[in-house]
Amino acid sequence: MTTAMVGEVPLESDEDLRALGRRSRRAERRRGEGLWGWLFLSPSLILLITFVIVPIALALYVSFTKWNGQGGPFSKSASWVGLENYQRLLTRSGLTRKNFSTSLRNNLYFVLLVVPLQTIIALFLAIILHQRKLKGKSFFRTAFYMPSISSAVAVGMIFVFLFASGGVVNTVLGWFGAKDISWFNNGTGIFHSFFKVLGVDKPPSWLASHDFLGLSWWNWISGPSWSMTVIIILAVWTTSGTFMLMLLAGLQNVPEEVHEAAAMDGAGRWQTTRLVTLPLLKKQIILVVTLGLIGTWQMFDQIYVMSDGAGETMTPAYLAYVSGMKDNRLGSASALAFILFGIILVFTAVQRFVTRDKEGGR
Amino acid sequence: MPSDRPDDRPALDRSSPARTVGRYVLLVVVALIVLAPVWAILMQSLKSGPDSVRHPRSLLPVDLTWDTLRHAWRAGDLGRLSWNSLVMSVLVTAGVLVTSLTAAYAFAFLHFPLRRGLFAVFLATMLVPAEVTILINKRTIESLGWKNSMVGLVVPLLATGMGTFLLRQVFLQLPQELREAASLDGLGHAKFLWEVAAPLSRPTLAALGLLTFLTTWNQYLWPQSVVDDTAHRTLQIGIAHLDNGRVDNINLVTAGTVIAALPIAVMLIAFQRHLVRGLTAGAVKG
Numbered sequence: 001m002t003t004a005m006v007g008e009v010p011l012e013s014d015e016d017l018r019a020l021g022r023r024s025r026r027a028e029r030r031r032g033e034g035l036w037g038w039l040f041l042s043p044s045l046i047l048l049i050t051f052v053i054v055p056i057a058l059a060l061y062v063s064f065t066k067w068n069g070q071g072g073p074f075s076k077s078a079s080w081v082g083l084e085n086y087q088r089l090l091t092r093s094g095l096t097r098k099n100f101s102t103s104l105r106n107n108l109y110f111v112l113l114v115v116p117l118q119t120i121i122a123l124f125l126a127i128i129l130h131q132r133k134l135k136g137k138s139f140f141r142t143a144f145y146m147p148s149i150s151s152a153v154a155v156g157m158i159f160v161f162l163f164a165s166g167g168v169v170n171t172v173l174g175w176f177g178a179k180d181i182s183w184f185n186n187g188t189g190i191f192h193s194f195f196k197v198l199g200v201d202k203p204p205s206w207l208a209s210h211d212f213l214g215l216s217w218w219n220w221i222s223g224p225s226w227s228m229t230v231i232i233i234l235a236v237w238t239t240s241g242t243f244m245l246m247l248l249a250g251l252q253n254v255p256e257e258v259h260e261a262a263a264m265d266g267a268g269r270w271q272t273t274r275l276v277t278l279p280l281l282k283k284q285i286i287l288v289v290t291l292g293l294i295g296t297w298q299m300f301d302q303i304y305v306m307s308d309g310a311g312e313t314m315t316p317a318y319l320a321y322v323s324g325m326k327d328n329r330l331g332s333a334s335a336l337a338f339i340l341f342g343i344i345l346v347f348t349a350v351q352r353f354v355t356r357d358k359e360g361g362r
Numbered sequence: 363m364p365s366d367r368p369d370d371r372p373a374l375d376r377s378s379p380a381r382t383v384g385r386y387v388l389l390v391v392v393a394l395i396v397l398a399p400v401w402a403i404l405m406q407s408l409k410s411g412p413d414s415v416r417h418p419r420s421l422l423p424v425d426l427t428w429d430t431l432r433h434a435w436r437a438g439d440l441g442r443l444s445w446n447s448l449v450m451s452v453l454v455t456a457g458v459l460v461t462s463l464t465a466a467y468a469f470a471f472l473h474f475p476l477r478r479g480l481f482a483v484f485l486a487t488m489l490v491p492a493e494v495t496i497l498i499n500k501r502t503i504e505s506l507g508w509k510n511s512m513v514g515l516v517v518p519l520l521a522t523g524m525g526t527f528l529l530r531q532v533f534l535q536l537p538q539e540l541r542e543a544a545s546l547d548g549l550g551h552a553k554f555l556w557e558v559a560a561p562l563s564r565p566t567l568a569a570l571g572l573l574t575f576l577t578t579w580n581q582y583l584w585p586q587s588v589v590d591d592t593a594h595r596t597l598q599i600g601i602a603h604l605d606n607g608r609v610d611n612i613n614l615v616t617a618g619t620v621i622a623a624l625p626i627a628v629m630l631i632a633f634q635r636h637l638v639r640g641l642t643a644g645a646v647k648g
Contacts, residue, residue, distance in 0.1 A: 036551045037474030044465035045480070047521035052487045055498035125392065128385060142634055143393045146400060149626045151580035153598045154619040158403045161612060168402055168421065237396065249638055298491045301582055305602065317493050324497045325587075337494040344489055 063334035069324075078331075085335035093214050099319060100336065101213035107315040109224040110299060111347075114235045115292040121236065122243035122288060123281075127273060129244070130251040141248070145241040152301030159234045160184070160306055183230050187312035189222025190229060227311030231302050239295065243288045250284030251277070286355050290348055297344045316340045407431060407617040434604060434617035439592070443600040444621070446512075450585075450596060451578040453516045458574045459567060462525030467555045469526065470533035471541055481530075487523040492583065500587045514588045515596075519578065525570050532563040569640025572633055579626060597622045 058073055063085055067078035088096045125144055129137060147155065162168050163183040170180050195201075203218035210217045224232060254277065262272045278285070300317045307313040309322065316336055324333030401421070408426045434440065468474070469481050499518050508514030536559060544554045560567065585596040601618035605611040630637075 033472045034474040037468045037472035037477065040464040040468035040472065040551070040555075041474075041480065044461040044484070044521040044526060047461065047518070048484065048487055048523070050502070051499055051518040051521075052490060052495055053483070055495035055502070056490060058498050059494050128389065131385075134385075138634065140389050140393060141638075142631055143397055145630065145634065146627065147396060149576055149580075149630050150619075150623050151582065151598050153580075153582055153602050154403075154623055157601070157615050157619055158399045161406065161616065162399055162402060237399070241396075245638060252638070294489060298493075300491075300493065304583065317491055320491075320493045321496075324493075330497060333497065334494070337491060340491055341489070341494065344491070348489070 059334040059337060062330050063338055065331045067330045069328045069330050073330075081331065085331045086339070088332065089335060089339060090213065096332065097214045099314070100316065100339075101215040102219070102312070103314045103316045103319045104213070105215060105220055105222070106225070106228055106312055107297060107299070107317075110228060110232060110235070110315070111293065111296040113224065113232050114239075114296050115289060117232075117236045118240045118243055118292060119285070119288055121240045122247055123285070125240070125244045126247035126251055127277065129248060132256060141245070144244055147238045148241040148245075150238070153305050155234060155238055156302055156305030159230060163230050181226065184227055184307065185311045186226040187310075189225055189312070191221055191223030193226075194223070222312075225312035227307055228313050231299075231306065231313060234302060234306075235296070235299065239292070243292070246288055247281060247284050250281050254280045282355075286351075289351060289355075293347050293351060294344055297340065297347065316343075403616050403619055406613060407434075407620040409613060430613045430617045431621065434614045435621065437614060438600045438604045438618055440597065440600060440618065440621055442593075443595055443597045444625075446594060447579055447597040447622075449512060450515050450581075451575050453512070454519045454578040455571050455574045457516070457520035458522055458525050459571055461521045462529050462570065463555065463560055463567075465521075465526040466529035466533055467551070467559060469530045471554075471559075472551070484523040484526050488527075496583065496587055503588050508588070510589055510591045510594050512594065515585055515594070519581075519584070522574075525574070528566055528570055529563060532566045533559060536562060565636060565640040567640070568633065568636040572629065572637055572640075575629070576626060579622075 062073050062078070064080060064082060065073070065078040066081045066084070067073060070077040072078075088094065089100045090097065128134075129141060129144075131137075134140075150158075163170070165180060165182055169183075170178075173181065203216070207218040207221070208216050212220060258276055258280070259272060262276045267275065298317050299315055300321065303309060303313050303315060303318045304321075309315075309318055317340060320333045320336040320340065323329045323336065405421055405423060407430055408423075408428070410425065410427050410429055465484070469477065469484075503509055503514040503518070506514070508517070540558065541554065544558060549557070580598060581596070582598045582602075585594075586599055589595060589599070601615060601622055604614045604618045
């Protein structure tokens with residue numbers, strides 16, 4: 001959303017131009033506007049300051065302290081430790097860093113798989129559903145959107161039930177000769193499982209001996225764990241519908257005539273999609289990818305409900321929550337949350353850069 | 363993506379019967395995949411015993427009974443929990459609509475110092491992971507004495523950058539002349555917002571209201587953080603507690619899930635047209 005926005009402020013420049021011509025009358029009116037502006041803004045502003053902005057500032061301060069949550073953040077129980085929390089997470093070898101880098105790895109695979117999958121599926125469904133003559137359109141739209149409205153708790157419970165040992169999924173896979181897969185508490189990476197099938201059981205020494213953030217290269221290339229795979233399927237299943245609806249909304253702005261004109265010119269279906277529909281949908285696609293990136297890096301509820309971080313499903317957001325709420329290490333938790341915030345900023349910035357306006361769109 | 367095959371035939375025969383059939387088959391297959399889990403959970407909630415979980419029969423609509431739903435409703439006190447969730451969701455939705463309307467109006471129509479900077483701040487709040495703020499907010503609520511109260515549940519959720527952003531988009535598309543004319547007619551800002559701008563953005567208001575209601579109804583982490591007595595529990599916390607830590611209570615949990623999802627599903631089916639239209643209005647030339 002931000003990406004679609006910050007770059008250009010629609011109408012504003014237009015409005016400013018017109019304002020030039022009417023400056024005198026405006027100036028007269030504007031005198032009261034400042035007051036009204038602040039008045040209208042104040043409810044949102046006060047709430048956001050109290051419950052978002054001040055907490056962020058406090059969390060930033062806390063991230064430079066060692067604090068167990070007793071008393072206030074400025075009381076004696078919170079001692080200033082400078083960058084220590086960040087160093088423990090990023091540079092100093094130890095359990096804290098290992099836990100963090102593992103959670104980072106887990107979430108990275110989640111992001112890299114979920115965002116493209118849900119975007120492509122949503123796009124695909126939206127394009128198919130956007131046919132004027134299609135019958136039962138609203139049935140399909142509702143059906144595809146249905147998973148999005150269920151709560152994380154409900155969806156989590158459903159998937160635990162479906163993927164349980166001897167559950168529906170394993171039964172169906174059994175028909176195709178697969179043996180009972182244990183999906184939960186299974187921290188083995190699927191790439192590792194695949195390597196094993198290929199006969200690579202132990203890591204080659206050059207992969208085991210190098211490390212990044214305290215995690216060996218071999219562990220970085222593990223792929224998502226089997227447990228995480230369930231959550232990936234769950235996330236794609238839940239969110240694709242929402243994004244389909246957003247893309248569909250964007251498609252409504254593409255006049256049918258554009259497609260007809262393309263067809264008249266002899267453009268094939270794929271050509272029409274690639275050269276006409278996708279460029280016109282560019283803003284919505286960027287929006288969907290941005291929201292997808294933010295959402296997948298903040299993924300939390302599903303893990304809270306389903307796995308509690310077991311089976312290599314720990315993510316930075318969940319780790320921050322656990323160390324803050326359960327272990328009462330608020331300094332470390334806050335530092336972690338800020339690193340996560342930084343990661344989200346970097347990812348959205350890179351994505352903005354890649355999709356910045358250039359010839360011909362995507 | 364079958365429809366993306368390179369295709370050199372002129373698109374005029376795009377409605378060829380084979381194509382049409384193919385498209386429907388595809389849609390039906392996707393719908394089956396998407397709805398299968400929903401079906402599984404629905405069937406499970408209508409079965410009597412947990413022993414049916416492992417049996418393929420558990421997926422067939424046979425031996426149906428209302429007992430499990432009834433039992434879950436009573437055992438989890440879901441009547442009261444639903445009421446709590448409903449009150450919370452209605453209050454939050456109403457609040458978000460009001461705060462977003464006024465803030466969006468200020469950003470779209472009024473000139474005041476720091477306007478651009480503040481708008482950027484509003485947008486930035488959308489990027490912040492809730493885990494950053496939730497620990498502090500929990501304490502704020504406790505120190506205000508709002509723990510275990512509806513006020514504590516609702517107040518922190520009353521303003522969102524998202525709502526403000528969506529409505530501002532719509533307001534920016536209203537012709538500037540409208541405001542000029544209104545001010546010539548002596549219509550003040552409050553009146554203009556209430557009588558002209560808000561009614562004109564009804565589709566987006568409906569979509570925003572619906573989405574806010576859904577999100578609030580499904581909130582888990584926040585209620586879990588500020589409520590620890592049973593009197594103020596919300597539905598989502600309730601259904602997570604239904605199994606009492608016992609695997610063989612899975613039927614009760616699925617039943618609770620169905621009960622919690624039902625009102626939302628009904629709302630979706632009734633209002634989905636508004637949802638698409640509202641998103642469209644907000645999305646034009648985003």
